[in-house]
Each structure stands twice: as structure tokens, then as C-alpha cells.
Amino acid sequence: MSDSSFSYHSLRRRPNLRSSITGQVSESARGMSRILLQRVARGGAAASSFRHLQNVTRAYSSAAKEMTVRDALNSALDEEMAADPRVFLMGEEVGEYQGAYKISKGLLEKYGPERVIDTPITEAGFAGIGVGAAYKGLRPIVEFMTFNFAMQAIDQVINSAGKSNYMSAGQLPVSIVFRGPNGAAAGVGAQHSQCYAAWYSSCPGLKVLSPYSSEDARGLLKAAIRDPDPVVFLEHELVYGDSFPVSAEALDPNFCLPIGKAKIEQQGKDVTITAFSRMVGYALKAAEVLAKEGISAEVINLLSIRPLDRATINESVRKTNRLVTVEEGFPQHGVGAEICASVVEESFEYLDAPVERIANADVPMPYATNLERMAVPQVEDIVRAAKRACYRSVPMAATA
Amino acid sequence: MSSAFSAAKIIQPLNFAATIRSIDRPLFDSLKSIPTTPFLGSIHKLRHPSDPNSCSQHRRSGSIVAGVSDVVQEKKHKSASPDSNLLITKQEGLELYEDLILGRSFEDMCAQMYYRGKMFGFVHLYNGQEAVSTGFIKLLRNEDCVVSTYRDHVHALSKGVPARAVMSELFGKTTGCCRGQGGSMHMFSKEHNLLGGFAFIGEGIPVAIGAAFTVKYKREVLNESCDQVTVAFFGDGTCNNGQFFECLNMASLWKLPIVFVVENNLWAIGMSHLRATSVPEIWKKGPAFGMPGVHVDGMDVLKVREVAKEAIARARRGEGPTLVECETYRFRGHSLADPDELRDPAEKGHYAARDPITALKKYLRENNLANEAELKAIEKQIDDIVEDAVEFADQSPFPTRQQLLENVFADPKGFGIGPDGRYRCEDPKFTEGTAAV
Secondary structure, eight states, X not given: OOOOBOOGGXXXXXXXXXXXXXXXXXXXXXXXXXXXXXHHHHHSOXXXXXXXXXXXXXXXXXXXXXXXXXXXXXXXXXXXXXXXXXXXXXXXXXXTXXXXXXTTTTHHHHHOTTTEEEOOSOHHHHHXXXXXXXXXXXXXXXXXXXXXXXXXXXXXXXXXXXXXXXXXXXXXXXXXXXXXXXXXXXXXXXXXXXXXXXXXXXXXXXXXXXXXXXXXXXXXXXXXXXXXXXEEEEEOGGGTTOEEEEOTGGGSTTOOOOTTOOEEEEOOSSEEEEEOTHHHHXXXXXXXXXXXXXXXXXXXXXXXXXXTOHHHHHHXXXXXXXXXXXXXXXXXXXXXXXXXXXXXXXXXXGOSSOOEEEOOOSSOOOSSHHHHHHHSOOHHHHHHHHHHHTTOSOOOSSOO | OGGXXXXXXXXXXXXXXXXXXXXXXXXXXOSXXXXXBTTTBOOOOOOSOSOTTHHHHHHSSSOOOTTOOHHHHHHHHHOOSSGGGOSSOHXXXXXXXXXXXXXXXXXXXXXXXXXTTXXXXXXXXXXXXXXXXXXXXTTSOTTSEEEOOSOOHHHHHHHTOOHHHHHHHHHTOTTSTTTTSSOTTOOOBTTTTBXXXXXXXXXXXXXXXXXXXXXXXXXXXXXXXXXXXXXXXXXXXXXXXXXXXXXXXXXXXXXXXXEEEEEEOSEETTEEHHHHOSSXXXXXXXXXXXXXXXXXXXXXXXXXXXXXXXXXXXXXXXXXXXXXXXXOOOSSOSSTTOOOOSSOXXXXXXXXXXXXXXXXXXXXHHTTSOOHHHHHHHHHHHHHHHHHXXXXXXXXXXXXXXXXXXXXXSSGGXXXXXXXXXXXXXXXXXXXXXXXX
């Protein structure tokens, strides 16, 4: 079975009687949302308004430079380390190996072994060192080779880093960034493929970010390093090598994206698709496929999983009246579950169809290529879910 | 001086006859019969010498137990007259006494308050172990850092956090050192460089290493002169935990200015150290990682102080970490909820006879450093301080509603954007605590 989403809704099909009324509501909602978007854009950082325009005029922009996500992250690290001597990078293979995924390439030569520190294989130990250093005023960046390994340090991330500011009543803020690849790679098996976005974003005291494009990576990493709170920065191994156009503004050393604001990658009016990290690329491809069938999908790149930009998501759903959430993590208690709950709570009257969640299959990641393909969400799964939300498909005979 | 701590020397303990701990030698007949199983080995709760008279010798600043500070022993041998044998001046003696009494009275008062319902949750008392806290922390400067575990009230007091602030914190009042948000197990004080208060054993040690790392970083990268030392306190149970070994490795690898102080009170809740550990001599684990491992009688504040001086000086000079195992004992249970049924009353009695306060008192009196009146005055003064702390805490207000959401983030925009499209923290209802969370 290749459908990796839950399909309980197929038992509860409702006739689409509200289309005319919906149409009227959508019209005024769209008008309102346009005003709101502009207000938010103006009120927010210059970066976000520029990006907003850039999104809308994507096809016509003449961004000259292309940059891989790897280079974007490297440049962000480089610039932040140059700007603030308190920033240092610590992790396995970040120095002489130039980074397990080459993200920290060249940094050892530039900044020396006191600031780019190769650690022994002691996740709990060096995550805690980062916290202690942050207590005393430094700004550590702790790299986990993957977030799977971070489970060995999760006590330090959640209990020390996340809760210290609260337990000490503000005396000891922890300005630290825990970063590394998250989610599935290709054929690396069950213990190297889990997505931890849901785990970390359920914890108060942490901020959880997940970029997609190079601009996202640059802007969010810089914002994370400058942020006075602990930030869990979830990258994705399979996106490191992807190239994206970057605007001149994004190359500015002070370019930061605001934490807590999602980005509308593509405007649409029929269904809202939310995604983060690699799944944004899949959602955009799905939107292309859907467009050919006359369904206009609005794709939201979450960027910030905690705090979740519920305002943008709800506003979008109020416009389109349908929701599909896409994530690479396991389905139960996932990011999609939270988004669905938020939308059902806040925009219930606007929903014309049950909310849809696409997630990894509820199994540990298999090794065989074909099984892995079935387990990880694919473009077809997103398309199928969107069509289901638009009542364009035949209901499944059996549910997952 | 540094030779006293050379790893090679310490591996060969000087005199094991006086050593307290040995799996092979039952030193004291247990009153209970304990079944031995092939898996657990024999359960020896025993580490004290069979001759009760030998205890009195321990209280003098004379013989120090196996593996410790040759320097101190040399001092003893070299000294001619009994007067120059003294390890402390009168002023220091009274300071130490005051700190010991403060720790004891405060913890006793905590127990009282707990049973009266003013304090709640988990409360772990430090009775009996005061010598370790006083011995180490009183040698530190304000900018030196201390990291502790959940048994942290007395570490906070020794480091200089006012008794009022600690008591209010325990009562959960807003005037506490963490405004009532931390509690008994999470004492933090930026002003006094007390970096917590951690509930998970072993969690504080990497944080302590981080503070020590910062000192090194400041010197090497930021070119600030900095010779602060960090002292990490933890127990015997922690010494079987992975994070402990990770930290020994890294501290030694990078020569971090830290002292690891093991408060070995032989019991991790109800698990005897000897039942849980393959090699119960914790000080032996230091040399395995390239740092000196020292064992000291943790019931004698003067001995602890001598060892502490060495270890702290070593760290300050940049020679790296030291592992100090303090043999000590907690007179009460693991926490106030622990019925404490598994420990042998004879063992408890033995250690009660080695009470650090009685020991120091005896030392001060016998060496004419203080008379009865002065000591009584100190005790009275401390009683007043503790009573005042209780009154202050009683009268302090509980946290207000809006405090619930404060300090989750240093940058409260971390609460995200509200339904109106603005950051939640800008909404006055949110900050007043009247908005829905």
C-alpha cells in the first residue's frame, strides 16, 4: 500500500453544498487576508516584505545568484563567527573533517581549533558543555551529526537548555543553537532516519526551526545564532546539495528571517498545503501537478515549527477551506497533528472538508529502496490527499 | 606541590590498612544477615574500621586516608611544635563553624517546614555532608562557579545565597532566588555563580565543564584574563553514569579548570554503592582518564579543606581537573519522602559519631581557637538567621498569575504570533496572564 496518509475521512464524505456561500466568504476573506498580509509584511522586518514580493513575482525576478543550502549554511556560520567572537562551533567532525556533511568547511582554517572544536563521541557531554558555556555568556553552536544521535543528549537539550531560563527565573538564559540534519536520508535504515521536529516542538522553552531553501537556511540560522534562547535547528541531508536562487538582500551579512513567521511559497485558492524542510519541495511539485488538474494549491513553508505560525496557517485555511499537512515524521502526535488541531479549533466553520495529514508510514524506516519509497511521503501522496480534500477522488476501499 | 597529585603516585595507595572500603574485607559485622547471590556479590555495607577508638584519630588533622595529599602529611611530619600544626586560624575556624551550623540548622528547619506542609514536592537534605560543602566552597571566590545536584540547599548557602532567598524558594514564593519557579532541586544564582540545581544525576557535570570551558575560551579566544575555577558536586550513584565518564574524558583532554567532587555517601536512594559498582573506589577512576584521583574523609572539614586547596589551586594554575572522592554520609534519608529502611542502624550510628560539626567543635576547643561562649554565640546567630528566613518566606507573596508565562524565553517573541497577526507577547492580556494560553 502506497498511501502513507490516514484515510478515515473517506467514510465521512459530505456533499459540497456550501460552495456558493463559501465563495462569498472566501472573497471577503481573501480581501481581508490581502490587507492583513500587507500589514504583517510592512510591520515585520524588511526582509519578510521583500520576500513576500519575491514570492509573488517569483517567475519574474532576476535573482542572479544560486547557492546550495550547504553553502548557505556555511556562509551563515562564517559570518556569524566573524561578527561575534563569542560564537563557537562544537561537534563531531566539524573541524579537521570539514564537517560530516561539509557544512563547516573551511571554518577550522579560518577560526582555529579554539573556536571550531572537534569533540569525542559524547553527545550528552558536549551538549551540556554548550549549555554551561551559554550560562557564562558564550554563544555556542552545537552540531549533532544527525538528530538521531541527539537522542543521547536530549536531556541536555530539553532539561538544561530548554528549561534553565524558566527555572532560574530569567537569570540564566541559554543562547545556544543545536543544529544538524534531521529526517530521512537515502537507505540509511531505521535508526538514522527519524524526524524529531514533533519531539522538540512540544517542549516549551525551545524554539524549533526548519529551513527549506538556501535563503531560508541563511536567514534562519543567522536568526537562531543571534537569538537569546535555545534553538533546535533542523536541517535536511537530502537538501544540502540543492541549489536555490538567492537575492542580493539575502547575501547581506545582517540578513535574518523572523522566528515564528511562516512563508507562503505559492499562493492558491483551493487547498492549503503546509510543509517544512524537504517536504516543501514535494508540496511545490504536488501543487504543479494539481494545477494541471485545475486545483490551485497554496503552499505554506512553516519555517518555524515552534513557535508555529498559526495565524498564517489559519488565515490560509479560511481562504481555501481545505487543509493538507505534510511532514516526514511519524504520524501520531506529529507536527501535522498539531496543525490540524489548531485549524479545527480556530477555523472550524471555514473547513469544507476534513483535514488531511500526510506523514511517514507508521513503521520504523525500512532499508529496501522500494519499501523506503513507500514509507516516505511522495508527491503522489500529497496530490491524492489534496484531491481527496477537494472531493475529486474515489474513496479508498480500505484505510491504512 | 603538583607531585602530590601526580597520577602515578595515586594509583598506589599508601596505606590500605586504614582504608575504609573494601569489597573483600568485611570490616564490621552486619547485624542483619544479607543473602549473597552470585550476581550481586556480597552486600557489604561496611567501610568503617572495627576499632571505634581509631575514629578519634581521624578527627585530628593528622593521618589522612589512603591516596591523599602527601603534602599535608609532609607538613605534619615537618612541624615541630603543636601550634604550627594548626591548619586554620581562629578567624577561619569560626567561619567554617558558622557555615557548618548554618547548613545543619537550615536543613533541620526544612524538615520541620516540610512536615508542617509549608514545603512540598521533593526535598533532599544534606545533613551530615556539610563538611564537603563548607570545605570546598568556602575556598572559592565569588566568580568561581559551583554546579550541584538536587541536594543543593547547602551548596547555595555556602556559596553566599542568602538564607531568606533559599527558604522563600523552597516555600515557592516569589521572593525566592528563582522567584519560586525552580524549587528545591533547581537553585540558581547568577550573582553568586551557582549554576544549578539539576534533578537528573550527571546532568550538571557537563554544564560544569561548559563553565570551565568558557574560562579557557575567554583566555584563548577573547584574550581576557580569567582564572575562575568550577567545582562540580555529585554523588556516588552518578559515578556509574555515562555522562560522568564523558566529562572526565573531556575535562582531562582539554585540561579544563574544574574540580570534580564526589560526595560518596554510599547510598543512591536505597541502592548501596557497593551493590551497584564494579570498582567502588571512585578515586581510582581519575587516573584512568589522566587526572589525579584523591580520596578524603568527607566528615572532617579540615581534611576536605586541605585537599580542596590543592585541587582548586591546581585548576587555577591551569594544570587541569582533579577528581576528589569525599567519603561522607547523609544522616537522613534520600529525601523527606524516603522511609530510609535499608540502611543499617549501626552504620548510621558510626557516622553520627563522626559528625563534622562535633569534630570541628572539638578541634577548635582543643586547640584553643575558640571558647564555648563564642561557639554558642555563633549558634544563636544562625538560629536567628534561619528563623528570620522562615518568617520572611512565610510572609512573602505567592507568584502572581502573570509570572506563569514569564521567563520561558529570554525573547518572549518565542511565544509566536497570535490570531490577530501580532506577536503574542505584545498582547497586554497575554502578559497579564489573562489571555488563554
